[in-house]
Amino acid sequence: MSEQPGLSYAAAGVDIDAAHQAMKGVAAMVRSTATPDTLSELGSFGGLYRVPRDAKQPVLVASTDGVGTKLKVAFMAGRHGTVGEDLVNHCVNDILVQGAKPLFFLDYVGVGKLEPGVVEELVSGVARGCRANGCALLGGETAEMPDMYTAGEYDLAGTIVGMVEEDRVLDGRAIRPGDAIVAVASNGLHTNGYSLARRIVFDRMGLGVDDAFPEEEGSVADVLLRVHKSYLRSLYPLIEAGRIRGLAHITGGGLVDNVPRILPDGAAARFDLSSWTVPSVFRVLRREGGVARDEMFRAFNMGVGMAAVVPAPDADAVVRDLAAAGETAWIAGEIVPGARDVILSGE
């Protein structure tokens, strides 16, 4: 054994200098997200964030999420600049439904080999998402793990921490039969259903990322990488004004699994499927994949990014205000007596 050369960390596949280099590359992006309450700079062990001084009885709301196999589409297309924004917006929506506004975000990147530029591109998306949501990118970890990830691939996850006053936590407790459900449109798959969608688009339909997506403007990559919408700017003013009784972010599990999370005992949600036209991307996926209707509604958001429960008399005004804020919104159903389930009717 003595004839073997001595081992080094770099020879074992971990390049600490490359990691330092990547960190330098993202430092300016991270700084661009700082808020007046951000107290730390990149490089300290933990990120420091002051609880806003005007908070009375603050409750922290935190959520961790990943991007799922939407990443696989990014790998195929060689576009790494938007999945970070998907991640931030997903997390922002997840705490918004409890009435919280974002304070800060931390990202995790697991990668087999640090390739110059890729982490920077990834983090640029995270930073853009953070800036757009007034959220500080407080820290993160990029872990180089030889033989954990395929060359050219990575996983991306993130954690958001936001704040809401304790007496303003939105938890659906006020929801009553007779309330209206206002749907706010998604702009595509957001970050859910990609394992099924990829199977249909790439295997069944035999498309490549650069092919035109049927019945859509743009390529397969354009359509499948459309950035998950953040609903902070349009919905937070309505939450602050106390006009929303419950809010569900339509992620994995679709309307069927996510709306029950906010329903109180004795209430169910009935959606009238004739109230909207399911966007063409979902219709193409359903047709080409031969997917059952109920399966579609569990795998995909089917055109609904957020479902807001409001008192029926206020529903038209909420729809109008959301339209004024740039959203497509409509009355998509109502709360009925029931056992915390979802009824899909009218199709």
Added chain:
Amino acid sequence: MSEQPGLSYAAAGVDIDAAHQAMKGVAAMVRSTATPDTLSELGSFGGLYRVPRDAKQPVLVASTDGVGTKLKVAFMAGRHGTVGEDLVNHCVNDILVQGAKPLFFLDYVGVGKLEPGVVEELVSGVARGCRANGCALLGGETAEMPDMYTAGEYDLAGTIVGMVEEDRVLDGRAIRPGDAIVAVASNGLHTNGYSLARRIVFDRMGLGVDDAFPEEEGSVADVLLRVHKSYLRSLYPLIEAGRIRGLAHITGGGLVDNVPRILPDGAAARFDLSSWTVPSVFRVLRREGGVARDEMFRAFNMGVGMAAVVPAPDADAVVRDLAAAGETAWIAGEIVPGARDVILSGE
């Protein structure tokens, strides 16, 4: 194409029911970590945690980390119950060095296929770590991603959020030449240097996980999976009492890269290598891998889990109090005039 059966989410490799089942399996573990300020239960979109009512000007300290390729050893040994504890303790130490006590934790598991019991075993380790550190397991995400991870493998990352009063943030600003450096012993590799260690142990030495580790009690798996220590219970009382001027968690990059993170301008850290015997696991790795000394000190902690800077006259008392708290601690060096670097002398 019409003869092909219709696709479902499960056929695409994502089993929402299996995910629900796994969530049920961990619910009791999650509940066991709740503190009086935990306001949410598993299943809500975000986790809710009240900022402790007695906080004056609270600063949140947050950190995200992974377990790195220590996971690979867990895969080889089929032991999934301790890496979660590694992760929590690593994160606890990362915010402790800024004076913060943990509030809550969120975990992220990326996995190719949910195998019954594995996620439960993983999360049991996270929950045990949380309980031991008085930290609520507030949320998490388990993402099933077919064709992202090798069968039987997963990645595990986590985010901790803790709190410190603004006027008690520990940042090393008070460090002066003449101060003593007290080393607090690690109990093994903690979570760093595993890519190099695996290369040496499995490739060069040709050992399997069940073989005896040379010069150690226990198998290769026992030695390499020893749980990363949390220093919260032993060090926090000293921090609270204002007896520590700066604290560095010795993680990736070793003493050489981590100690400078807390040094003010004009100061350097001189370690006297004759003040301790490097634990045998590192000596074996160095010898068998033919690794250069400086490379060892950058890849591994070399027996030092934490480095605390204290006023020289107080150093003996700090060592004594740490010993009384169950730690092995010693005066390992001193702060000297310099350019925020680390000098390794005496070997």
